[in-house]
Amino acid sequence: MKLNLIDGDCYYNHALIYQxxxxxxxxxxxxxxxxNxxxxxxxxxxxxxxxxxxxxLKNN
Incomplete structure (x- = not known):
């Protein structure tokens, strides 16, 4: 999936999905x-x- 986003919330929400x-x-x-x-x-x-x-995540 390629994201061209500048909104931190979008990246955060995608991270939760991956998690x-x-x-x-x-x-x-x-x-x-x-x-960032x-x-x-x-x-x-x-x-x-x-x-x-x-x-x-790094500790688990």
């Missing part, structure tokens, strides 16, 4: 993209949430 399908690699990629976009937008809460999701 539900046990595709950790793609989930992490999408959470990282979401985190949230950081660019100055949304610290969602940026941190995305980083936490990545940390949880």
């Amino acid at each position: 539900d399908k046990w595709n950790k690699v793609e989930a992490i990629k999408h959470f990282e993209k979401a985190a 976009l949230y950081q660019q937008q100055g949304n610290q809460a969602l940026y941190q949430n995305s980083l936490n999701q990545i940390k949880n």
Whole structure:
């Protein structure tokens, strides 16, 4: 799936779908993209949430 999106929420939601399908690699990629976009937008809460999701996936 190729995404041409600039909305962090879209990447975050796609990451959740990949996570539900046990595709950790793609989930992490999408959470990282979401985190980058949230950081660019100055949304610290969602940026941190995305980083936490990545940390949880890498630890499991």
